[in-house]
Amino acid sequence: MKIFSNFAPDICTASMEKRWLVCMILLPFFLACSHQERMDDENAVYYWRTEWRLDSLERDFIEQYQIHKVYCRYFDVVTDEGATELKPIATIVFVDTVPQDLEIIPTVYITEACLHQSLTGLATKIVERVVKMNETNDVHNVKEIQIDCDYTLRSRQGYYEFLAEVREEARKHAMGLSTTIRLHQLSMPVPPVDYGVLMIYNTGDPQKYMERNPILDLRDVEPYLRYLGSYQLKLAAAYPVFSWQRVFYNMNLVHEVSADEILKVKAAVENERDELRHSILLYHLDHDNINRYDKKTFEAFYRH
Amino acid sequence: MTRKHLKRFIAISMMTAVSTTAFPCVGYYTHNYYLFHVYNSNEFSNRMDEITLDNWKSYLGSDEDLYYFDADKIRDFANSKGDALMVSYVNNLERYLDCASKVISDAWDYPSKEDLAQRNRIINEVRTYAEGKLTSRLRSQHALLFMRCNMLQGKHAENVTFWEQTGVKLIESVYKDMMKNIYAGALLKTNHPDEAGRLFAEMGDWSSLMTQYYKKRSYQAIRQEYQHNANSAVLPFLLQDFVNNSQEAVDEDGYGKMFVRTITKLEAQQMILLAGEVVKEGKSRVPALWMSAKAWLEYMYGNRQQALTDIDEAVKMEGTDWMKNNARVLRFYISAAQQPINDQFDNYVAGELAWLKSMNDEDGFYWRANERIVHQVLVDKYAQNNRVETSLALLNIIDPHYEYVEALDTIDVKSVESYLGYFNRTLSSPLDRYLKNLLSTHNSDLPDTHTPELELYDLIGTKYMRLCQWPEAMEWLKKVPVSFYNNAGYAAYAANRSYKVEPWIKRQWLKDSIAYSGEPQHMTSNPKMDFVKEINSMEDRLKKLKGKNHQQACYDLAVMYAQANFTGDCWYLMRNGKSWADEVRVNEADLNAKAVRLLRSAAETTDPQLKERALFALSYIYLYPGEEWFTYNWGASGGQPRRTVKPETSQYKAFAALAEFEANNKNVSSYVSRCDEYIQFCKYFKK
Numbered sequence: 001m002k003i004f005s006n007f008a009p010d011i012c013t014a015s016m017e018k019r020w021l022v023c024m025i026l027l028p029f030f031l032a033c034s035h036q037e038r039m040d041d042e043n044a045v046y047y048w049r050t051e052w053r054l055d056s057l058e059r060d061f062i063e064q065y066q067i068h069k070v071y072c073r074y075f076d077v078v079t080d081e082g083a084t085e086l087k088p089i090a091t092i093v094f095v096d097t098v099p100q101d102l103e104i105i106p107t108v109y110i111t112e113a114c115l116h117q118s119l120t121g122l123a124t125k126i127v128e129r130v131v132k133m134n135e136t137n138d139v140h141n142v143k144e145i146q147i148d149c150d151y152t153l154r155s156r157q158g159y160y161e162f163l164a165e166v167r168e169e170a171r172k173h174a175m176g177l178s179t180t181i182r183l184h185q186l187s188m189p190v191p192p193v194d195y196g197v198l199m200i201y202n203t204g205d206p207q208k209y210m211e212r213n214p215i216l217d218l219r220d221v222e223p224y225l226r227y228l229g230s231y232q233l234k235l236a237a238a239y240p241v242f243s244w245q246r247v248f249y250n251m252n253l254v255h256e257v258s259a260d261e262i263l264k265v266k267a268a269v270e271n272e273r274d275e276l277r278h279s280i281l282l283y284h285l286d287h288d289n290i291n292r293y294d295k296k297t298f299e300a301f302y303r304h
Numbered sequence: 305m306t307r308k309h310l311k312r313f314i315a316i317s318m319m320t321a322v323s324t325t326a327f328p329c330v331g332y333y334t335h336n337y338y339l340f341h342v343y344n345s346n347e348f349s350n351r352m353d354e355i356t357l358d359n360w361k362s363y364l365g366s367d368e369d370l371y372y373f374d375a376d377k378i379r380d381f382a383n384s385k386g387d388a389l390m391v392s393y394v395n396n397l398e399r400y401l402d403c404a405s406k407v408i409s410d411a412w413d414y415p416s417k418e419d420l421a422q423r424n425r426i427i428n429e430v431r432t433y434a435e436g437k438l439t440s441r442l443r444s445q446h447a448l449l450f451m452r453c454n455m456l457q458g459k460h461a462e463n464v465t466f467w468e469q470t471g472v473k474l475i476e477s478v479y480k481d482m483m484k485n486i487y488a489g490a491l492l493k494t495n496h497p498d499e500a501g502r503l504f505a506e507m508g509d510w511s512s513l514m515t516q517y518y519k520k521r522s523y524q525a526i527r528q529e530y531q532h533n534a535n536s537a538v539l540p541f542l543l544q545d546f547v548n549n550s551q552e553a554v555d556e557d558g559y560g561k562m563f564v565r566t567i568t569k570l571e572a573q574q575m576i577l578l579a580g581e582v583v584k585e586g587k588s589r590v591p592a593l594w595m596s597a598k599a600w601l602e603y604m605y606g607n608r609q610q611a612l613t614d615i616d617e618a619v620k621m622e623g624t625d626w627m628k629n630n631a632r633v634l635r636f637y638i639s640a641a642q643q644p645i646n647d648q649f650d651n652y653v654a655g656e657l658a659w660l661k662s663m664n665d666e667d668g669f670y671w672r673a674n675e676r677i678v679h680q681v682l683v684d685k686y687a688q689n690n691r692v693e694t695s696l697a698l699l700n701i702i703d704p705h706y707e708y709v710e711a712l713d714t715i716d717v718k719s720v721e722s723y724l725g726y727f728n729r730t731l732s733s734p735l736d737r738y739l740k741n742l743l744s745t746h747n748s749d750l751p752d753t754h755t756p757e758l759e760l761y762d763l764i765g766t767k768y769m770r771l772c773q774w775p776e777a778m779e780w781l782k783k784v785p786v787s788f789y790n791n792a793g794y795a796a797y798a799a800n801r802s803y804k805v806e807p808w809i810k811r812q813w814l815k816d817s818i819a820y821s822g823e824p825q826h827m828t829s830n831p832k833m834d835f836v837k838e839i840n841s842m843e844d845r846l847k848k849l850k851g852k853n854h855q856q857a858c859y860d861l862a863v864m865y866a867q868a869n870f871t872g873d874c875w876y877l878m879r880n881g882k883s884w885a886d887e888v889r890v891n892e893a894d895l896n897a898k899a900v901r902l903l904r905s906a907a908e909t910t911d912p913q914l915k916e917r918a919l920f921a922l923s924y925i926y927l928y929p930g931e932e933w934f935t936y937n938w939g940a941s942g943g944q945p946r947r948t949v950k951p952e953t954s955q956y957k958a959f960a961a962l963a964e965f966e967a968n969n970k971n972v973s974s975y976v977s978r979c980d981e982y983i984q985f986c987k988y989f990k991k
Contacts, residue, residue, distance in 0.1 A: 075410065087410065087412070088410045088411075088412060089410050090410070091410045091414075125412045129412055129413075129414050132414040132415075132416060133414050135416065135417070136414065136415060136416055136417050136419075136420065
C-alpha cells in the first residue's frame with residue numbers, strides 16, 4: 001500500500017492525521033470486499049426434464065449423496081417464430097409432489113437469440129411466472145432463481161442488464177439469483193448475480209469427435225484455466241454425467257465421459273480455484289445417468 | 305500493419321449482399337433428402353381443421369373462406385336464424401377450447417390453483433351439457449365435445465366405452481373422425497397400443513404414430529407387425545421410417561443427427577430379406593412398397609445392380625399412388641446413377657424431370673427428389689461425360705444462386721464461353737432442349753442490370769483477369785455496363801477503395817454503414833475495366849524501363865497485384881466475395897507471388913526510400929497467409945500463451961531483411977518504426 005510509505009511522522013499534519021484515520025477505518029472494509037465469500041460445501045444436481053417425477057433410484061440417489069439442492073429447469077424462453085415476441089415453452093409439469101426438504105432452484109433457460117430482441121418486461125414476467133409455478137405446485141423451499149443462457153461477447157451487455165432486472169425482481173420475493181457460466185464466458189466481465197455455476201461440459205466440437213470427446217476433454221478446458229483464478233464471482237462447478245447418442249458417418253456414436261476424465265478436469269479446475277471444490281453439481285439427475293457410474297465414482301465427483 | 309488489423313482480417317467473412325452472384329462464405333450442401341416417401345404427409349389434424357372450417361363456412365352460407373373458428377360470427381348467425389341449439393353448442397365449444405388452449409399452451413400467465421379448479425369446473429359443466437345433447441340434431445358435434453372433455457380430464461376408459469357403445473354408431477362425418485382419433489388415443493392410454501397404432505395409421509395421424517412408435521421402430525417391430533397383419537396400416541409408416549433411418553446410417557453428410565434410430569447394416573440386411581419374402585408370399589396388397597424398400601436399401605448398401613433389378617420390378621407392382629410414384633422416383637435415381645449417357649438416356653432424363661415438375665407437390669417431396677437426383681447424380685455424370693454445358697444447365701434449373709454460381713466460378717474460362725454459346729445455338733439433345741426452354745422461362749424474371757448474358761460476360765472477363773490475360777479480359781468486360789457494377793453486392797467496396805493505395809501502409813477500412821448499406825453505387829466507369837487498362841499499360845511500360853524507373857514501376861505494379869489479390873482490399877476485382885477460407889484456386893494466377901517477385905526486384909534499388917518501402921512491403925503478412933513469423937503456444941498448465949518464433953517462414957525472413965537494412969538506416973520511416981508487429985519482431989530478432 002504505497003499511500004502509507006509516504007507518511008513521515010515528523011511532518012504529519014492534522015489533515016494528514018484525518019486521512020490516516022480514514023484509511024485505518026476503511027482498510028478492513030476493503031480487505032473484506034476483496035475477499036469473496038466462499039460457496040458452502042454442498043452437493044446438487046440439475047433436473048432437466050419436462051415432467052417432475054422421481055423414481056425410486058433417483059430418490060435414493062438424492063438421499064445417498066446428501067443432495068439438498070436441485071436446480072430444476074422450469075421452462076425455456078424462446079423467440080416466437082417469425083416474430084420478436086419472447087415466449088415460454090416446454091414448461092415442466094409437476095406430476096409428483098416435490099419433497100419439502102429439497103431446496104429447488106427454478107432454472108430458466110433463455111436462448112441467445114432472445115437477447116437480440118427487446119427484453120423490456122421480461123425479467124418481471126419470468127420471476128412472476130416462477131413464483132406462480134411454485135405456488136400452484138406447492139414448491140415452497142425456493143430461495144433463488146437461476147438463469148441459463150449461452151450469451152456471447154455481442155449479447156453480454158444486454159444479458160447483464162437483463163440479469164440486473166431479474167435480480168431486482170427476485171429480491172422482491174426474497175430470492176437470490178445465479179446464472180450459468182460457460183467456459184468461454186470466463187474471459188468476460190462478471191455478471192450481476194450472487195454466484196455462477198461453471199458449466200464444465202459441452203466443451204468440444206461435435207464434428208471433431210475423433211480427436212476430442214465433445215462433452216468433456218481436459219485439453220479443451222485447459223485454455224480457460226488461466227481465467228479461473230481471477231474471475232471475480234463466486235462459482236460452483238457442474239460436471240457432466242450424461243451421455244449423448246448420435247449417428248455420424250455410418251457409425252453409432254455414444255459419447256459419454258469417463259470418470260477419469262471428469263476427475264482429471266475436476267482436479268485441474270480446483271487446482272486453479274480452490275473454491276470450486278465446495279459447491280458441486282452434476283448434470284443431470286436421471287435413472288440412466290445414475291447407472292452410468294458406480295458409488296465410489298459418484299463419491300469422488302462429490303468430494304469436497 | 306498491426307495485430308489489430310491481423311485480427312480484423314481473420315474475422316472478416318463477407319457475403320456479397322445483393323448480387324445475384326453471391327457466394328456463400330463457406331457453404332456446404334448435401335441435398336441428401338429422403339427419397340423413400342410412401343404416404344401423403346399432410347397431417348390428420350390439418351385435414352380435420354380444413355373440413356371443420358368448410359363445414360362452418362357452409363353453415364354460414366358464405367363464399368369467404370374461414371381461417372379460424374370465429375365463435376362470434378357463427379353465434380350471431382345462429383341467433384339470427386333462431387338456432388338456439390347451435391348457439392348453445394358454440395358457447396360450450398368456445399368454453400372448452402378456451403380451457404384446452406390454456407392446458408396445452410405455455411402462456412406467461414401460469415395458472416393458479418384456483419385457475420385449475422375453475423378450469424375443471426368449466427370442463428365438468430361443458431361435459432354435462434354435451435352429454436345431455438347426445439340425441440339432439442347436432443348429436444355428432446356434442447358427442448365429440450363430450451369425448452374432448454373426457455380426454456382433458458384423463459377419463460380415457462370412459463371414452464373407450466363411449467366410442468364403442470355410442471360414437472361408432474353415429475353417421476360418418478368429420479366429427480366422427482375426430483372422435484375416432486380421440487378413441488385411438490384413449491386406447492393407447494388404456495394399454496391397447498396395437499389397435500391404437502392401426503387406427504392412427506389409417507387416419508394418417510403421423511404425429512401420434514411417431515409418438516407411439518418412437519422407441520419401437522425396428523426390423524423386429526416391422527416383422528411382428530407384418531406377421532400380425534400383412535396389410536397393417538402401420539407398415540408403410542414403419543417401413544418409411546426404417547428406410548430413411550437407414551439412409552441416416554449410410555449418409556456421409558458431415559452432420560451428426562439426433563433423434564434418429566440407429567439402423568445397423570445387419571438390421572438393414574434382415575429387412576432386405578424380409579421385404580423379398582413379403583413379395584414372394586403375396587399376402588401384401590402393396591408389394592410395390594416392399595420391393596421399392598428392398599431396392600433402395602440394396603442401393604444404399606452398395607448392391608446397385610440388384611437394386612436396379614428390384615426397382616424395375618417395383619414400378620410394375622401394385623400399390624397406392626404414393627407408393628407407385630415413389631417407386632418411379634427411386635427408379636429414376638437408381639437407374640440414372642448406373643445407365644450410360646446416350647440419346648435414350650437423355651430422353652429418359654428429360655421425361656422424368658418433366659414428370660417430377662408436373663407432380664402435385666403439396667409436401668415438397670417431388671421438388672426434393674428433383675434436387676437430390678440432379679445434384680447427386682446428373683450434374684457430375686454429365687460433367688464427366690464432357691457435357692459441361694448440360695451439367696451447368698441442370699444446376700441452373702435447380703439452384704441458380706449458389707452451387708450453379710460456384711460451379712461457373714471454378715471451371716475454366718473456355719467452358720464458360722462455351723456455356724454462353726449453349727443459349728445461342730440449336731441443341732440436338734431433347735434434354736438440352738428441355739433445359740434451355742426451362743431456363744428461358746426462369747431468366748425472364750431477372751432484372752435488366754443482371755441478365756444472364758451480363759453475368760457471363762463479367763464472369764468471363766474476370767476469369768481472364770484471374771489469369772492476368774488483360775487484352776482478353778478487356779474484350780469481355782467492355783460489354784458490361786457500369787450499372788452492372790453499381791448494383792453488384794460488392795459495389796460499396798468498388799466505389800470506395802483504390803487499387804493504388806499501398807496496403808502495407810494504409811488499409812482501406814469501410815464503415816459498416818457503408819459496406820452493408822446494400823444501396824446501389826454511382827460509379828461512372830467500369831471498375832474492372834479501369835483496372836485492366838491500367839495494369840495492362842503498366843506491364844507494357846515496365847518492359848521498356850530500366851534502372852531506378854524500372855524498380856519504381858515494379859513497386860507500383862506490386863501494389864496493384866497485392867490489392868487485386870483475394871487478400872487485398874480490392875478483392876472485388878477478382879472475386880465476388882471474401883472469406884477467411886479463401887485461397888488461390890485452379891484457373892487462377894497467384895497474384896501475391898507476382899507481387900512478391902516485383903517487390904524483390906524493387907528492393908534491389910539503391911534508392912534507400914524505395915528500398916525501405918519494398919522491404920517493408922515484403923514483410924506484409926497478407927502476401928503469404930499462414931506464414932507468420934511466430935505462433936502462439938498454449939502451455940499444458942494454462943497461463944499466458946508463449947510465442948514461438950519461426951525463422952523458416954517468409955514473414956520472418958522479410959522482417960529480418962528489413963531489420964538488417966534499418967540497422968544502418970539513420971532515417972527510419974515512421975510507418976516502420978510505428979509498426980507494432982515489426983517492433984515485436986525486433987525484440988525477438990535481437991535475442
